[in-house]
Amino acid sequence: MSFKQQKYFYGDIPEDNTGENMSSPKTETKNEWPLWEVFVRSKQGLDHKHVGSLHAADAAMAMENARDVYTRRQEGVSIWVVESKHIHASNPEEAESFYEPAADKIYRHPGFYQLPDEVNHM
Amino acid sequence: MVIQDFERIFQEKIDNEIKIEPKDWMPEAYRKTNIRQISQHAHSEVVGMLPEGNWISRAPSLKRKAILIAKVQDEAGHGLYLYSSAETLGTSRDEMINDLHSGKAKYSSIFNYPSLSWADMGAIGWLVDGAAILNQVMLCRTSYGPYARAMVRICKEESFHQRQGFETLLVLSKGTKEQKDMCQDAINRWWWPSLMMFGPKDSESTNSDQSMKWKIKRKTNDELRQQFVDMIAEQIKLLGMRLPDNKLQWNEERKHYDFGEINWDEFWNVVKGNGPCNKQRLAARNKAHEEGSWVRKAAKVYADKKLKHKKEKIA
Numbered sequence: 061m062s063f064k065q066q067k068y069f070y071g072d073i074p075e076d077n078t079g080e081n082m083s084s085p086k087t088e089t090k091n092e093w094p095l096w097e098v099f100v101r102s103k104q105g106l107d108h109k110h111v112g113s114l115h116a117a118d119a120a121m122a123m124e125n126a127r128d129v130y131t132r133r134q135e136g137v138s139i140w141v142v143e144s145k146h147i148h149a150s151n152p153e154e155a156e157s158f159y160e161p162a163a164d165k166i167y168r169h170p171g172f173y174q175l176p177d178e179v180n181h182m
Numbered sequence: 183m184v185i186q187d188f189e190r191i192f193q194e195k196i197d198n199e200i201k202i203e204p205k206d207w208m209p210e211a212y213r214k215t216n217i218r219q220i221s222q223h224a225h226s227e228v229v230g231m232l233p234e235g236n237w238i239s240r241a242p243s244l245k246r247k248a249i250l251i252a253k254v255q256d257e258a259g260h261g262l263y264l265y266s267s268a269e270t271l272g273t274s275r276d277e278m279i280n281d282l283h284s285g286k287a288k289y290s291s292i293f294n295y296p297s298l299s300w301a302d303m304g305a306i307g308w309l310v311d312g313a314a315i316l317n318q319v320m321l322c323r324t325s326y327g328p329y330a331r332a333m334v335r336i337c338k339e340e341s342f343h344q345r346q347g348f349e350t351l352l353v354l355s356k357g358t359k360e361q362k363d364m365c366q367d368a369i370n371r372w373w374w375p376s377l378m379m380f381g382p383k384d385s386e387s388t389n390s391d392q393s394m395k396w397k398i399k400r401k402t403n404d405e406l407r408q409q410f411v412d413m414i415a416e417q418i419k420l421l422g423m424r425l426p427d428n429k430l431q432w433n434e435e436r437k438h439y440d441f442g443e444i445n446w447d448e449f450w451n452v453v454k455g456n457g458p459c460n461k462q463r464l465a466a467r468n469k470a471h472e473e474g475s476w477v478r479k480a481a482k483v484y485a486d487k488k489l490k491h492k493k494e495k496i497a
């Protein structure tokens with residue numbers, strides 16, 4: 061089992077032999093500001109959720125741009141930004157073997173257990 | 183697995199309404215079509231700021247000015263969402279911007295028409311955003327995940343655009359004779375170009391078939407155009423104005439409005455770069471990009487420097 065160790069774009073571009081799409085030429089981007097992923101907590105008490113990405117020179121700028129782009133209508137009370145290259149992602153090619161072990165463990169779900177009707181709300 | 187297997191699995195996903203995500207295998211043509219379509223869409227949002235930006239400093243009241251700024255700012259955001267989703271397909275922001283500025287990439291021809299009066303702000307919101315919305319609502323269900331998600335976010339913001347446009351015209355339509363004339367004049371000038379936004383007729387469009395099979399698009403140009411005509415032909419009654427088309431008429435049999443023939447020569451002319459404002463729009467984009475160049479460079483140098491200091495401290 062190997063993990064993809066790097067992810068350069070929001071959502072991932074494959075880097076190895078997963079098909080003909082590998083051949084897509086990467087263009088020169090050395091003048092670009094790095095890419096950041098943006099996560100927004102929409103309301104106190106909820107998780108941060110991925111909302112999109114943007115380019116920024118540093119974390120402070122990424123934060124301000126994220127505010128301007130993703131929370132113009134009070135969509136958030138808290139923002140995380142992380143440089144996209146630091147995100148590690150699982151590999152769709154290995155999804156089957158990776159997630160398969162969970163498939164036959166139905167006893168992990170409450171509905172597996174048949175109890176008398178008298179036992180309410182358990 | 184051989185390539186045919188990949189292709190079969192890919193098409194099965196599409197047929198079963200499973201979204202394609204960036205790391206998934208996809209045919210090269212699917213990738214290219216999406217890059218082209220998403221980046222064109224992004225360019226349209228960005229260039230689309232220009233005709234309206236033209237009126238920010240001349241808006242008739244502070245309220246209208248604030249609304250217009252908010253709308254134009256939304257369009258900048260839309261451009262950004264879309265560029266980001268195109269980037270997931272392996273193209274770069276720099277490359278897309280360069281293609282726009284060199285004239286290689288296309289954007290919606292509608293933005294090559296001039297905004298001559300305040301009423302144009304109303305007509306653009308109502309007709310141009312209205313036409314865009316029909317396309318975008320369809321694209322919320324497009325097969326490429328990042329594109330679909332960007333469209334969902336965009337659609338949430340678009341309805342304010344169309345409503346503020348219609349309301350602007352509604353106020354004018356109840357005003358003085360000059361204001362009414364201004365309203366009608368704006369509708370006259372924006373109507374046909376809005377119909378052209380949906381692209382060539384189905385019988386002439388080369389992209390549609392494969393795009394439908396891949397569920398990039400789910401409705402044809404003509405279907406969307408008819409939907410638009412039906413919607414606007416009803417709404418205009420509330421303005422007490424008329425659409426500049428003598429052939430516009432409800433067809434009881436079809437349960438749709440019939441409408442006149444679009445001037446396709448004009449359409450292709452503007453696409454080829456000979457519209458009233460093509461040169462002006464590209465010049466404005468290039469100028470803004472060049473004048474912002476020192477800011478981009480300075481911010482990068484500053485960020486690198488800060489990082490270096492931080493590393494030295496740790497060391």
Ligand SMILES: [Fe+2]
Nearest residue numbers: 227256257260
């Ligand atoms: Fe937009």
Ligand SMILES: [Fe+2]
Nearest residue numbers: 257311340343
């Ligand atoms: Fe809009």
